[in-house]
Every structure is written in structure tokens, then in C-alpha cells.
Amino acid sequence: MAERGGGGKARAADPARRAAWEVLKTVRVDDAYANLVLPAVIEHFRLDQRDAAFTTELASGTLRWRGLYDAILATCVDRALSRVEARVLDALRLGVHQLLAMRVPTHAAISATVDLVRDIGNEGAAGFTNAVLRKVSARDRDEWVAEVAGPAGTRKHLEVALSHPAWVVEELARGLGPTRVDELADLLQADNDPPAVTLVARPGRAEPAELPGTPTRYSPYGVVLDGGRPSAVAAVAEGRAGVQDEGSQLVALALARAGLDGPDRTWFDMCAGPGGKSALLAALAAERGAVLLAGERAPHRAGLVRKALAGASGVAGVVVADGARPPLRPGSVDRVLVDAPCTGLGALRRRPEARWRRRYDDMMNLVLLQRSLLSSALDLVRPGGVVAYATCSPVYAETSQVVGSLLGGRQDFVLDDATQLLPEVPDAEGTLAGTVQLWPHRHGTDAMFVAVLRRWD
Ligand SMILES: C[S@@+](CC[C@H](N)C(=O)[O-])C[C@H]1O[C@@H](n2cnc3c(N)ncnc32)[C@H](O)[C@@H]1O
Structure with a gap:
């Protein structure tokens, strides 16, 4: 050295x-x-x-x-x-x-x-x-914290002592909601703890037992890596397994587990880059004879999706497309995932610089995009089909509010109880009843949000 x-x-x-x-x-x-x-x-x-x-x-x-x-x-x-x-x-x-x-x-x-x-x-x-x-x-x-962070027990103290911008602390507090706001310090601390690497064994292609590590708490496919480089694991090098936070695995699982009336053949991942959820969804689709089409607006990220799906069954293709104008007939898809572009304030553990880069104004622009993508997904799904809306953010404006405002204008959709789709995950209800909100300090995952919307007409 x-x-x-x-x-x-x-x-x-x-x-x-x-x-x-x-x-x-x-x-x-x-x-x-x-x-x-x-x-x-x-x-x-x-x-x-x-x-x-x-x-x-x-x-x-x-x-x-x-x-x-x-x-x-x-x-x-x-x-x-x-x-x-x-x-x-x-x-x-x-x-x-x-x-x-x-x-x-x-x-x-x-x-x-x-x-x-x-x-x-x-x-x-x-x-x-x-x-x-x-x-x-x-x-x-x-001694320095006592000197520069002001009196303990205040919001200002948390911001400085746990190193988060004020607006981010405000949004995370709102995301926790009034009944959980006393968990704020635990959440901010969890954002400062680098996470262990989690792998996913893609079903039908690899078994979790093949992967070196400890099974994840909730996902049946996840393994927390013991140490070493993921690329040194044979199943990862061969694309049969991948690096994926447990929260992301659970989002894919919620979409796949939602019950459908009628056929279950066509799945669409609207915002697929770089392809982690697509790879798990394709494996789950293949198990029941369905196929996944992956869409992504950015061409280079669509390339990453192609790489993630190389050698997988259950793949209809990868298309470069704006999710607001998808290359599919309205009412033609059985399951849609909108893993929307978001502030990423739920993944601060793994993106150390993100909290300083994001601005409040970014969030408002993202909310407009999120609404337009979810609205487009609602048009794509057939009666009896489902749309999962997910973010790696727990921010109220990007999660419950987007879903609530879209549902308010669409009498043909109802919210499935996503907590029932993930019964193994305790204490995961979001601020909008029926949605799931995961938390790093509570579940050891990224703060993923997922809502499942069902078209009944
Ligand atoms: C949160 S990431 C998706 C992560 C991905 N589902 C995974 O698990 O690997 C959001 C993605 O949406 C893409 N995106 C942004 N705007 C889009 C749009 N209008 N239509 C389709 N994709 C878009 C971004 O380029 C980004 O790759």
C-alpha cells in the first residue's frame, strides 16, 4: 500500500x-x-x-x-x-x-x-x-457536531449532523407522514450507511443457493453478497443473476403477483433502462408463457437494457420510445410497469453525491413527467389488466400524489392493495392506503414506492 x-x-x-x-x-x-x-x-x-x-x-x-x-x-x-x-x-x-x-x-x-x-x-x-x-x-x-449543528432535537440539527440539504429533509419528513416522522433521524442515518451489495437470482436461470451470501429478508430471489466483486460470481458474469437492490426485486414481484382476469401474455416495461427490473420481469413472464417488451427513451440506456436481457427468455424486444407515445395499441397490454424517472431520494445510500445535486425545481419537473407517463400507461392496459407505478423516491409529490391525482380523473381504475401482494414485508403501507412504501431504516432496502392500479372497465 x-x-x-x-x-x-x-x-x-x-x-x-x-x-x-x-x-x-x-x-x-x-x-x-x-x-x-x-x-x-x-x-x-x-x-x-x-x-x-x-x-x-x-x-x-x-x-x-x-x-x-x-x-x-x-x-x-x-x-x-x-x-x-x-x-x-x-x-x-x-x-x-x-x-x-x-x-x-x-x-x-x-x-x-x-x-x-x-x-x-x-x-x-x-x-x-x-x-x-x-x-x-x-x-x-x-465535539464538532455539538459546535456547528445547534441544539439537538431540531430539524436544523438533523440537517447538519446527518448531512442532508434542508429541502430533502423536509421532503423525507413529509414522505414518512405525521405518524412516522419520529423515524426521521433513523432514516437520515440509514442514508449515510453504505448498503451491502444485493444480488438477484433470475428465476428459471439461476437459484439463490448458487450465489455466495445470505438470503434477503423478503425477496425469494435475493442474496446479500458476502464480499468480493459481483462480477466474480459466475451466475452474474453469465447474466443469469444480477446486482439489484431488494426493493427493486419487490417492485417487480408486486406487478407479477397482481391477479388478472383473462389472458396474461403481454407485459410492457415503459422506463426500462438500465434493465434491472426488465431482466427479473422477463424471467417471471417466461415462467408463465408471457413476454416482456422493454421501452426506454434514451438510446444508450436502451443498449444497457439489451445487454441486461441478453440470453433471457420471455423477451419480445427492446424499443427506444418515449413512454408518453408508446409503440403499442391502447388497451392491448396485460401488465405495465412505470418505473418512473424520479429524484432518487430513496436511493441516497448508494448515490453519495445525489443529495447535493438534486434541486427542488427538478422535483416539480419530474412530477409533470411522472403524471404523463402514468397517464399513458393507463391508456395502454386492457380492461382487467394492471399498471404498477414505482419510484425510487419516497417523496409524497412523486408517489401518492401522482397516483391519487391520476386516479381522481379515471373512474375506470381502482387501486389494488399492494401490501397484500407483498404480505411478507411488514409495516410497508404508503401514505396513500393500499400503496407500498419501503424504507432503508425499516426494511434495509432502498425507499421504493409501488402502487398497483387495476382497470376494471
Ligand atoms: C428509474 S429509471 C428505470 C430503472 C429501471 N426500471 C431498472 O430497474 O433498471 C427511469 C428510466 O426512465 C427513462 N425515461 C425518462 N423519460 C422517459 C420517457 N419519457 N419515456 C421512457 N423512458 C424514460 C430514463 O432514461 C431512465 O432510464
């Missing part, structure tokens, strides 16, 4: 820390997703397994805890943080994470960050970095 810290001047930065800084820079400059950038950066710096783990924790943890770290840095810097050069601020944040959340000795965390600042070309900020991090190192994490 590369040497970390120690005395001396003007050394090149430790590659593991430089790699973590590159991840932060790419997320900041290119709007990249940290989990997608990390493997490429680790490869580029030729990090061994131990250094790769260090870089992953350093980059992901820093992105997750940025809100708290910026509140701390603001008290240690003599000017507004917005006036600190962005690349130096990223290095400072990495330094704070090492000081307050990793077992890196103080002198090593500070001197390695000073080396990093020099290495990225800002020799002039070396003294500043050293002085700021010395101030940070004067207290431990709990």
Missing part, C-alpha cells in the same frame, strides 16, 4: 488520495456519478485492493458527509467557502473525512492533504490547508 503521511516536503500525493480527489473533481465538473467513476479511477491509478477500499471509503464518505464537513470548515476558514478555490475545497473535505471519520493519524491526514494540494498544482494553498486542518483536528467529530 502507498505510504500515507509522515514528514517531508513537496512529495507527490499518495495515489489513493489523489484518486479520491479525482473522483470528487469528476463529480463536481462533469456531473458524474461517483459509483460509476470509482472503478475507472481505481484502474487508472492501478490501486491494489486495500488502496481501492481506502479510496472508495474516502471519496464516498466525503461526498456523503459534505454538508457537515462544510459547516465545520466554514468555522475554520476566514472567508466564505464559496471563495475557496473549488479544487482546494475538495482536498480540504477529504482531509476532514480522514480526520473525523477514518482511522488515519492526525499528522498523516494533514500532511498527506498538504501534499495533495501541492500535487494538484496549488503550492500557494499548502500553508492555508495545513492551518485549516490543524483547526479541524482540535476537536473530534462529536
Whole structure:
């Protein structure tokens, strides 16, 4: 492993820390997703397994805890943080994470960050970095939280201490609803705990027992991976299994389990990219002689769906199509999934940067799109057929409100009780009766929402 810290001047930065800084820079400059950038950066710096783990924790943890770290840095810097050069601020944040959340000795965390600042070309900020991090190192994490987060028990305290933007905390509180709002701190904490990797054994193609790990709590197809890379598992490499959060498995299951009157032949996944749910749905469809058509608006994501479905039975095809204008006759489909584009505020555990990137206004634009996609799906399904509307968000405006407003204008649809379709999952009722809302702190899954709407006429 590369040497970390120690005395001396003007050394090149430790590659593991430089790699973590590159991840932060790419997320900041290119709007990249940290989990997608990390493997490429680790490869580029030729990090061994131990250094790769260090870089992953350093980059992901820093992105997750940025809100708290910026509140701390603001008290240690003599000017507004917005006036600190962005690349130096990223290095400072990495330094704070090492000081307050990793077992890196103080002198090593500070001197390695000073080396990093020099290495990225800002020799002039070396003294500043050293002085700021010395101030940070004067207290431990709990002391800093007490200093910068205000009185415990307030919303403001939760925002800062658990590092979430105010509007996100507000929306998550509303999503929990008045009877559950006391779970807010547990939810925010769960967002900060990196999840274990969960695999799905696609039925008819792989058995959960083939996968190395522990069976998931609720999904009959899921296994929590013991460790190691998923791609090293033969069934994953062969496409018979895949990486998929248990919540997503349960959404597919709810759609497949809904009872139908009449034929059960044609399934449509309207927003299929990158194809995780399509692959599970196709396997479930094949078991009963039905076929799945997958639609996706973005051509490159449709390509990912094709890859996810390679070698699968039960596939009618993959089409690049706007779900608002699907290439299917109205009233012709037995089951439709609308896994709608959403804020993703239910998947913050696995997307450390997402909470800082999303804006309240994004949400309002997404709600309009969600309504239009669900409305189109309701037109596609035949009388007696079902539509599952899902999001990886627990935000009220994107979930219960979208479903409630569409149902209000469509006398030909009723809501099935989705909690009855997933009886193995306790305490999962959404704020709209009959919908299912999963939670990371309660179920150990992403905060997936699903409602099942049945056309009776
Ligand atoms: C939440 S993701 C779907 C995840 C996917 N079901 C899975 O399990 O892998 C939403 C997808 O909808 C796609 N999308 C956005 N607008 C769309 C539209 N108007 N019609 C169809 N797909 C759309 C996005 O490109 C994105 O791939």
C-alpha cells in the first residue's frame, strides 16, 4: 500500500488520495456519478485492493458527509467557502473525512492533504490547508457536531449532523407522514450507511443457493453478497443473476403477483433502462408463457437494457420510445410497469453525491413527467389488466400524489392493495392506503414506492 503521511516536503500525493480527489473533481465538473467513476479511477491509478477500499471509503464518505464537513470548515476558514478555490475545497473535505471519520493519524491526514494540494498544482494553498486542518483536528467529530449543528432535537440539527440539504429533509419528513416522522433521524442515518451489495437470482436461470451470501429478508430471489466483486460470481458474469437492490426485486414481484382476469401474455416495461427490473420481469413472464417488451427513451440506456436481457427468455424486444407515445395499441397490454424517472431520494445510500445535486425545481419537473407517463400507461392496459407505478423516491409529490391525482380523473381504475401482494414485508403501507412504501431504516432496502392500479372497465 502507498505510504500515507509522515514528514517531508513537496512529495507527490499518495495515489489513493489523489484518486479520491479525482473522483470528487469528476463529480463536481462533469456531473458524474461517483459509483460509476470509482472503478475507472481505481484502474487508472492501478490501486491494489486495500488502496481501492481506502479510496472508495474516502471519496464516498466525503461526498456523503459534505454538508457537515462544510459547516465545520466554514468555522475554520476566514472567508466564505464559496471563495475557496473549488479544487482546494475538495482536498480540504477529504482531509476532514480522514480526520473525523477514518482511522488515519492526525499528522498523516494533514500532511498527506498538504501534499495533495501541492500535487494538484496549488503550492500557494499548502500553508492555508495545513492551518485549516490543524483547526479541524482540535476537536473530534462529536465535539464538532455539538459546535456547528445547534441544539439537538431540531430539524436544523438533523440537517447538519446527518448531512442532508434542508429541502430533502423536509421532503423525507413529509414522505414518512405525521405518524412516522419520529423515524426521521433513523432514516437520515440509514442514508449515510453504505448498503451491502444485493444480488438477484433470475428465476428459471439461476437459484439463490448458487450465489455466495445470505438470503434477503423478503425477496425469494435475493442474496446479500458476502464480499468480493459481483462480477466474480459466475451466475452474474453469465447474466443469469444480477446486482439489484431488494426493493427493486419487490417492485417487480408486486406487478407479477397482481391477479388478472383473462389472458396474461403481454407485459410492457415503459422506463426500462438500465434493465434491472426488465431482466427479473422477463424471467417471471417466461415462467408463465408471457413476454416482456422493454421501452426506454434514451438510446444508450436502451443498449444497457439489451445487454441486461441478453440470453433471457420471455423477451419480445427492446424499443427506444418515449413512454408518453408508446409503440403499442391502447388497451392491448396485460401488465405495465412505470418505473418512473424520479429524484432518487430513496436511493441516497448508494448515490453519495445525489443529495447535493438534486434541486427542488427538478422535483416539480419530474412530477409533470411522472403524471404523463402514468397517464399513458393507463391508456395502454386492457380492461382487467394492471399498471404498477414505482419510484425510487419516497417523496409524497412523486408517489401518492401522482397516483391519487391520476386516479381522481379515471373512474375506470381502482387501486389494488399492494401490501397484500407483498404480505411478507411488514409495516410497508404508503401514505396513500393500499400503496407500498419501503424504507432503508425499516426494511434495509432502498425507499421504493409501488402502487398497483387495476382497470376494471
Ligand atoms: C428509474 S429509471 C428505470 C430503472 C429501471 N426500471 C431498472 O430497474 O433498471 C427511469 C428510466 O426512465 C427513462 N425515461 C425518462 N423519460 C422517459 C420517457 N419519457 N419515456 C421512457 N423512458 C424514460 C430514463 O432514461 C431512465 O432510464
